[in-house]
Amino acid sequence: MPELPSAEAAEPAPSGPAAPLVVPVLPDGTGYRLRLFRTPLGGRTAVAFTSPRLLAATLGAGRPWIRLAEPALRALAQPLGVTALTVDPQLAAPRPAPVAAPLPAAVPAPRPGRTDGPTPLVGPVGAARA
Numbered sequence: 001m002p003e004l005p006s007a008e009a010a011e012p013a014p015s016g017p018a019a020p021l022v023v024p025v026l027p028d029g030t031g032y033r034l035r036l037f038r039t040p041l042g043g044r045t046a047v048a049f050t051s052p053r054l055l056a057a058t059l060g061a062g063r064p065w066i067r068l069a070e071p072a073l074r075a076l077a078q079p080l081g082v083t084a085l086t087v088d089p090q091l092a093a094p095r096p097a098p099v100a101a102p103l104p105a106a107v108p109a110p111r112p113g114r115t116d117g118p119t120p121l122v123g124p125v126g127a128a129r130a
Contacts, residue, residue, distance in 0.1 A: 020067040021048035021087065022055050027064055034076050037086070045084035046077040054088055 024047060025032035037047045048068070049055040055065055068076075074085060 018070060019050070020069050021050065021073060022052050022065050023048045023068045023073055024055060024059060024063055024065050032064065032066060034073075034080075036077070036080070036082055037089075039084065039086070043084060044080075044082045045086045046073055046082055047086050047089055048073055049088055058089060058091070 024035040026035050034046065036044050039045050048070070049058070049065075052065065055063060070085070074083075077083070077085070
């Protein structure tokens with residue numbers, strides 16, 4: 001009886017390392033640091049793109065970036081507690097502008113004809129209720 005191929009033999013052989021990713025970075029005094037983002041639900045994620053054109057289309061032209069392989073990107077993000085990786089995100093919203101000063105607490109304006117005392121729950125004796 002002929003021997004059936006194993007599941008391992010059915011898998012294709014690896015074709016070599018994956019193409020490096022385009023990773024947005026932030027310049028600092030000594031070089032660059034990894035730029036992290038937030039997911040729509042607020043979780044932290046590393047972000048990478050498959051081309052500089054896609055990075056520019058999403059984040060804007062002129063953003064600094066470096067090429068990294070996926071394992072290297074994950075190795076940089078993991079000590080920071082970031083395990084998620086988002087490749088080629090479709091939408092990036094700008095950071096909201098900071099508020100210059102806290103807004104004052106809303107104080108209701110006094111209504112004409114009101115006294116400083118509590119609002120009566122019932123009217124005078126014999127008055128009709130509305």
